[in-house]
Amino acid sequence: MSVHPTPSGWSEVSFEDRMALVDFRLSSRAHITVDGDACRGCTTKACVTACPANLFVPVSDGSIVFNYEQCFECGTCYLVCDESGAITWTYPDGGHGVVFHKS
Ligand code: SF4
Ligand code: SF4
Numbered sequence: 001m002s003v004h005p006t007p008s009g010w011s012e013v014s015f016e017d018r019m020a021l022v023d024f025r026l027s028s029r030a031h032i033t034v035d036g037d038a039c040r041g042c043t044t045k046a047c048v049t050a051c052p053a054n055l056f057v058p059v060s061d062g063s064i065v066f067n068y069e070q071c072f073e074c075g076t077c078y079l080v081c082d083e084s085g086a087i088t089w090t091y092p093d094g095g096h097g098v099v100f101h102k103s
Contacts, residue, residue, distance in 0.1 A: 018052065024070055027096035031089075032071060032078075036063030038086035046080040047087070073098050 006012050039045070040062040047056040047064065053072050057065045078089040091097065 015054065019070070021101050022072065023099045023101070025092075025096045025099060026069055027092045029093060030068045031073075031092040031097070032066070032068045033088045034064055034066040035086050035088075036065070038083050039064040042081075042083050042086070044080075044082055046082065047077045050076045050080045052076065071098065 034047075034056070036059075042062075045056075045058055045064070048058055052074065053070050055067055055071060056077065059065055073091060075089065078087050081087045
């Protein structure tokens, strides 16, 4: 795994290396949904930079396109979202979701 020094001194793990540490057992039910209409008035779009899996994509009309399939289930998007009701967050159904490898 390659690491990159940062000004803070913390090592940054590349996106590719991050994704190599996990598998996803896909569920047909989306455990997170995003109301793109609610996102149009959002000035921060904090989810876009905060999601470690890069699952939030801003589009030209101000809304967001979201895909739940490679979600780490970290909850960061729900914490940083400043628009009440924009994100509906649950865990995946049993036996589904992210599987973390040891290394
Ligand atoms: S932070 Fe919340 S309201 Fe803003 S774009 Fe992301 S999901 Fe939408
Ligand atoms: S729970 Fe984490 S990985 Fe999943 S969409 Fe939210 S920020 Fe991204």
